Amino acid sequence: MRRISLSRYLIEEQREKGRIDADLRLLIEVVARACQRISIAIGKGELGGVLGEAGSDNVQGEAQKKLDVLANEILLEANEWGGHLAAMASEEMEEPYPIPSRFPKGGYLLLFDPLDGSSNIDVNISVGTIFSVLRRPEGATNPDEADFLQAGSEQVVAGYALYGPTTTLALTLGNGVALFTLDREQGAFILTGENLTIPPDTREFAINVSNQRHWEAPMQRYVDDLLAGKEGPRGKDFNMRWVASMVADVHRILTRGGVFMYPLDARITQQGGKLRLLYEANPMAFIVEQAGGAASDGHQRILDIQPQRLHQRIPVVLGSKNEVETIVAYHRAD
Ligand code: AHG
Numbered sequence: 001m002r003r004i005s006l007s008r009y010l011i012e013e014q015r016e017k018g019r020i021d022a023d024l025r026l027l028i029e030v031v032a033r034a035c036q037r038i039s040i041a042i043g044k045g046e047l048g049g050v051l052g053e054a055g056s057d058n059v060q061g062e063a064q065k066k067l068d069v070l071a072n073e074i075l076l077e078a079n080e081w082g083g084h085l086a087a088m089a090s091e092e093m094e095e096p097y098p099i100p101s102r103f104p105k106g107g108y109l110l111l112f113d114p115l116d117g118s119s120n121i122d123v124n125i126s127v128g129t130i131f132s133v134l135r136r137p138e139g140a141t142n143p144d145e146a147d148f149l150q151a152g153s154e155q156v157v158a159g160y161a162l163y164g165p166t167t168t169l170a171l172t173l174g175n176g177v178a179l180f181t182l183d184r185e186q187g188a189f190i191l192t193g194e195n196l197t198i199p200p201d202t203r204e205f206a207i208n209v210s211n212q213r214h215w216e217a218p219m220q221r222y223v224d225d226l227l228a229g230k231e232g233p234r235g236k237d238f239n240m241r242w243v244a245s246m247v248a249d250v251h252r253i254l255t256r257g258g259v260f261m262y263p264l265d266a267r268i269t270q271q272g273g274k275l276r277l278l279y280e281a282n283p284m285a286f287i288v289e290q291a292g293g294a295a296s297d298g299h300q301r302i303l304d305i306q307p308q309r310l311h312q313r314i315p316v317v318l319g320s321k322n323e324v325e326t327i328v329a330y331h332r333a334d
């Protein structure tokens, strides 16, 4: 593996392969640097006074952690001046954030979940940042919510930073998935994986089983059959993992396969699910598909869903392609 920096990787993608333009290269560099700053803040923990609640709620009705707010601010401040964006949207902001008039506007829209897995922050378990890039629609000089409502298949870039024992950045430009590891001495992300591939079959699933009594019948049947092991209809034993940070669960799947599910359940049906389409499901679906996996809401491909609202939620099933197809088959049989 060539140990090249993210900057050099992006220069090659721009100059040699013509896959990104200068604005997109700047956008990715800026987001990566913001994730590096978030990683440093997280690493300080109690010593940095960043743990605990912010004392405010977000549009999702969630109590915000100080780090939810700090990570959001870091991403806004890092991206607003560069001239590469026309607007930003975040889990932590009800409305889109327009680029202030004192700065030039660019042709891209940036969406992000600034801190994914917030419930894990105070117990020192891995958390992450998820981001997605769309093109600004023609003529949308001051993009509003409607301009963000593009199907996930319209994404030009998606990625996540995982703040774990190491800080890693997964990135897709639409031609496979690359992985970068933060070299803290250099202060640079270094290429440590290319063309990541998710094995099509798996024996590992990720779901919050405590919600089982609330799931719809197909998901109940599917998980019952997993738990029945080799004596059951699947004829093999399965293992379970649930980090409660989507980024950590998805990174494990990107690394060794598996299937991740956050299905509808009776408590959240009217909300449409738990995970947010535009800045959690779509970027993760893009990454997973680019690594040969699949991502569905149980019935249709996530990247085909036409969003209706900025903070729309959907059920999520993603990971090893054959296992996702099995889950979709359980839903079709219903
Ligand atoms: P966020 O912290 O950005 O609000 O996202 C949390 C999400 C996702 O990361 C994770 O998979 C899921 O919530 C965990 O949900 P439960 O706590 O219900 O298991």
Ligand code: MN
Pocket: 060, 062, 091, 118
């Ligand atoms: Mn949240």
Ligand code: MN
Pocket: 113, 115, 116, 117, 246, 280
């Ligand atoms: Mn999240």
Ligand code: MN
Pocket: 068, 091, 113, 114, 115, 116, 117, 118
């Ligand atoms: Mn979040």
